[in-house]
Amino acid sequence: MGKPYSDDLRDRVVAAMAAGRSCRDVGAAFAIAPSTAGNWYRRYQRTTSHAARPMGGDRRSKLTEQAGWIADRLAQASELTLGEVRDDLARRGVAVSYASVWRMVRRLGLRHKKKDHLRD
Structure with missing residues (x-):
């Protein structure tokens, strides 16, 4: 940039x-x-200002506060897909992308089901 x-x-x-x-x-x-x-x-x-606006954006994840909940949720139901975790978060009022959930799960060092059984 x-x-x-x-x-x-x-x-x-x-x-x-x-x-x-x-x-x-x-x-x-x-x-x-x-x-x-x-x-x-x-x-x-x-x-009355022509100064440059700040570059970049807020790089902190919305999921930082939800990390504990995500870890507990995946511990309870290890067969969840990331899409299902994302949907659960949306019901909790946290709208995030699939990739954000993936990055948080990876950051936590957790595993998740990689294949949606409905799409076999």
């Missing part, structure tokens, strides 16, 4: 746009896409 543009460049682009220059003109002058210049300026008009 690339890095955000510097605040100095953003300052100069927004100042040029505020002075009445067009997106295309500013984009060419500062070697950025005209749409980028326009986006920064519109954001500045809305929020």
